[in-house]
Amino acid sequence: MARPRQSLWLWAAALAVYAFLYLPLAVVVIFSFNDSLLNAEWVGFTTRWYGTLFDDTEMLNAAANSLFIAITAASVATVLGTMAGIAMQRWRAGVLRGLPFLVLTPVAMPEILLGVSLLLFFRQVLDLTLGLISILIAHITFSIGFVAIIVRVRLAGMDESIFEAARDLGASPWQTFRRVTLPLILPGILAGFLMSFTLSIDDFVITVFVAGVGVTTLPLQIYSMIKVAVSPEVNAVSTLLMALTLTLIALASKLAPDTLQGRA
Amino acid sequence: MALLEIRNVSRRFGELQAVDDVSLSIEAGEFFTLVGPSGCGKTTLLRLIAGFDQPDTGELLLDAQRLAGIPPEKRPVHTVFQSYALFPHMTVAQNVAFPLQMAGKSQNEISSRLKEALELVHLANKARQFPRELSGGQRQRVALARALINKPRLLLLDEPLAALDAKLREQITGELIALQREVGITFVFVTHSQQEALAVSHRIAVMNNGRIEQVGAPEQIYGYPRNRFVADFIGTINLLPVEVRAAGQDGLRLFAAGLGEIIGTPVVGPSTGEHGAFAVRPEQLRIVTAGDLTELDNHFHGRVRDHLYLGDVTVYKIALENGVVLEAMLTNAVPGRARFLERGAPVAVGWQRDAGVYLRD
Numbered sequence: 001m002a003r004p005r006q007s008l009w010l011w012a013a014a015l016a017v018y019a020f021l022y023l024p025l026a027v028v029v030i031f032s033f034n035d036s037l038l039n040a041e042w043v044g045f046t047t048r049w050y051g052t053l054f055d056d057t058e059m060l061n062a063a064a065n066s067l068f069i070a071i072t073a074a075s076v077a078t079v080l081g082t083m084a085g086i087a088m089q090r091w092r093a094g095v096l097r098g099l100p101f102l103v104l105t106p107v108a109m110p111e112i113l114l115g116v117s118l119l120l121f122f123r124q125v126l127d128l129t130l131g132l133i134s135i136l137i138a139h140i141t142f143s144i145g146f147v148a149i150i151v152r153v154r155l156a157g158m159d160e161s162i163f164e165a166a167r168d169l170g171a172s173p174w175q176t177f178r179r180v181t182l183p184l185i186l187p188g189i190l191a192g193f194l195m196s197f198t199l200s201i202d203d204f205v206i207t208v209f210v211a212g213v214g215v216t217t218l219p220l221q222i223y224s225m226i227k228v229a230v231s232p233e234v235n236a237v238s239t240l241l242m243a244l245t246l247t248l249i250a251l252a253s254k255l256a257p258d259t260l261q262g263r264a
Numbered sequence: 265m266a267l268l269e270i271r272n273v274s275r276r277f278g279e280l281q282a283v284d285d286v287s288l289s290i291e292a293g294e295f296f297t298l299v300g301p302s303g304c305g306k307t308t309l310l311r312l313i314a315g316f317d318q319p320d321t322g323e324l325l326l327d328a329q330r331l332a333g334i335p336p337e338k339r340p341v342h343t344v345f346q347s348y349a350l351f352p353h354m355t356v357a358q359n360v361a362f363p364l365q366m367a368g369k370s371q372n373e374i375s376s377r378l379k380e381a382l383e384l385v386h387l388a389n390k391a392r393q394f395p396r397e398l399s400g401g402q403r404q405r406v407a408l409a410r411a412l413i414n415k416p417r418l419l420l421l422d423e424p425l426a427a428l429d430a431k432l433r434e435q436i437t438g439e440l441i442a443l444q445r446e447v448g449i450t451f452v453f454v455t456h457s458q459q460e461a462l463a464v465s466h467r468i469a470v471m472n473n474g475r476i477e478q479v480g481a482p483e484q485i486y487g488y489p490r491n492r493f494v495a496d497f498i499g500t501i502n503l504l505p506v507e508v509r510a511a512g513q514d515g516l517r518l519f520a521a522g523l524g525e526i527i528g529t530p531v532v533g534p535s536t537g538e539h540g541a542f543a544v545r546p547e548q549l550r551i552v553t554a555g556d557l558t559e560l561d562n563h564f565h566g567r568v569r570d571h572l573y574l575g576d577v578t579v580y581k582i583a584l585e586n587g588v589v590l591e592a593m594l595t596n597a598v599p600g601r602a603r604f605l606e607r608g609a610p611v612a613v614g615w616q617r618d619a620g621v622y623l624r625d
Contacts, residue, residue: 161345171337
C-alpha cells in the first residue's frame with residue numbers, strides 16, 4: 001500500500017527539482033522567440049532577435065573571441081591534463097606521488113579566489129597586459145584538473161600489465177603510448193576536451209578578472225548588455241549558448257560512462 | 265654456456281629482501297620452473313629477467329650477453345602474464361601480430377606467421393574476435409601465441425594457469441608441454457602449485473624467502489628433498505624427529521625417541537649425535553593388520569586414528585607408539601570401498617631403508 005504513495009511523493013519531488021532547474025531556462029528560451037521588446041508578456045512568435053544577433057558586430061566579435069579561447073584553451077588543457085592524468089596513475093608511490101595532484105587544486109578552489117590570484121599574478125608578477133593571453137592562461141589553468149581526473153579514472157579501470165606487455169613484446173615507450181595507451185584513453189581525452197570547452201565558453205567569474213579592457217567574451221558581453229536591460233537579444237544569444245553547451249555535455253557524458261565501465 | 269645465467273642476483277624493496285643472492289643456469293630448450301609460496305620472490309626474479317626491474321647486485325646474462333641496461337623491448341624475452349594482458353582494443357589477430365609489427369616485419373611475413381601462430385594454438389577461427397568475446401582458456405592461448413610469434417629466445421610464464429578452473433588447468437598443462445616440445449623455445453614457468461611444477465618441468469627451482477632452496481629434476485626434488493622446506497612444500501611427507509646414532513658407509517642409523525632405531529641410506533655429512541628428521545612419503549609406507557613386517561628394514565606398531573577418502577586413494581593417519589602420527593596412502597583397488605582399515609585398528613607400518621631421506625635441522 002505504501003508503494004504508490006511513496007512513488008507519488010518521489011515524482012512530486014523530482015518534478016519540483018527539475019522545474020526549479022529548468023523553468024528559468026525555459027523562460028529564456030521562450031522569450032527569445034517573443035515578438036516584443038519587453039520580457040513581460042507573450043505577443044507572438046518571431047525569429048527576428050536571432051537576426052539582430054547576427055547583425056551585432058560587438059556580439060559577433062565576442063562570440064569569435066569565446067570560440068577561439070575555448071578551442072585553444074581546451075586543446076592545451078587536454079594535452080597537459082592528459083599528461084597529468086597519466087602521471088597520477090603511474091606514480092602512485094615514491095616521494096613525488098603528491099605532485100601531480102597539485103593540478104587538481106584549481107578544480108576545488110573558489111572561482112573568485114582563482115580569479116583574484118591570477119589577476120595579481122599577471123599584473124604584479126608577470127607584468128602582463130591583460131587580454132587574450134591572460135584569459136587563455138586562466139582558462140587552461142582551471143581546465144587541466146578536469147581533464148586529468150577523467151583520464152586518470154579511465155586508466156584506473158585498466159589492467160596495468162597491458163602496458164608492460166606492450167614493452168615486453170617489443171614496443172618502445174613511445175610506441176606503447178601510441179598503440180596501446182592512447183587508443184584506450186581516447187574516450188576520456190575527448191570527454192575532457194569537451195568538458196574544458198564548455199567550462200571555458202561559459203566562464204564569467206574568472207574571465208572578468210583577467211580580461212582587461214580590450215577583449216570581450218560572450219558571457220562578459222551578455223553581462224554588459226543586461227546592465228542596461230534584459231533585451232530579447234540576450235535571450236537569443238543565451239539560448240544559442242545553452243544549446244551548444246548542452247550538446248557538448250551530452251557528448252562528453254556519452255564518452256564518459258565509457259570511462260567508468262569500459263574495460264575488457 | 266647456458267642460455268640464461270643468473271649470477272648472485274639480489275633485489276630488495278625497503279625491508280623486504282625479495283630476491284636474495286640467487287644464482288641459476290637455464291639451458292637452451294629447457295622447461296624450467298620456479299616454484300614457491302606467494303611472496304617467495306619468484307615473480308620478482310621473472311621481472312628482472314624480463315627487464316621490468318633491475319637487480320640491486322649481481323648480473324643476468326642471456327646468450328653470454330649482459331642484460332643490464334637493456335630495456336624490455338630490446339630483450340629477446342617475451343612474457344605470458346597472469347592476467348594475460350591482452351590489448352582490449354585489438355582483435356585476436358591484431359594482438360598476436362603486435363610483436364611482429366613492432367619488430368618491423370613485412371606485411372607478407374606478418375600474415376603468414378600470424379596464420380601459423382593461430383593454428384598452433386587452435387584459434388584460427390577466432391582471429392577477428394576481441395579478447396572480451398573469448399573464454400578464459402582461449403584468452404590464455406592468445407597470450408601464448410602472441411608471446412611466441414616472434415620466436416623469443418626465452419618465454420616467461422607468470423602463473424599462466426592460475427585464473428583457470430581445475431579441469432581446464434589440467435588440459436592446458438598438457439598443451440603447454442606439447443607446445444614447448446613443438447616450438448623448442450626455452451620456457452621459464454612461475455607457479456605456486458607444486459603439482460603443476462612436477463607435471464611440466466624438466467627442472468625445478470624451489471624458492472623460499474628470496475632464496476633458491478633446491479634445483480633439480482622433478483623426481484629428484486620430490487624423492488630427495490634437501491631440507492624441511494622443500495620436503496614440506498613439494499607434496500606431503502612424514503617427518504619423524506630423530507637423532508643420528510651412526511653415520512657411515514654401511515648405513516645411517518637413527519634413533520627416534522619412544523620408537524627405537526631407524527635405518528636409512530648412507531649419507532655423507534651428518535655426524536653422530538646431531539638432531540634432524542627422517543622424512544618419508546605416505547605412498548612409500550606399507551601397512552598390514554596382521555604380522556609385523558619384519559621383512560622391511562624399518563617396522564613399527566601403531567593404530568589407525570583417522571582416514572581421508574580421496575577417490576583414487578585413501579590416506580590413513582597412523583598414530584605410532586611414541587605419539588608421532590604418520591600418513592600412509594593406499595590405492596583403492598576395489599571399487600565401492602572407501603577404506604580397508606577401520607579407525608582404532610592395530611596395524612604394523614614399515615618401509616625399506618631407501619624409501620625416505622634424513623634431513624638435518
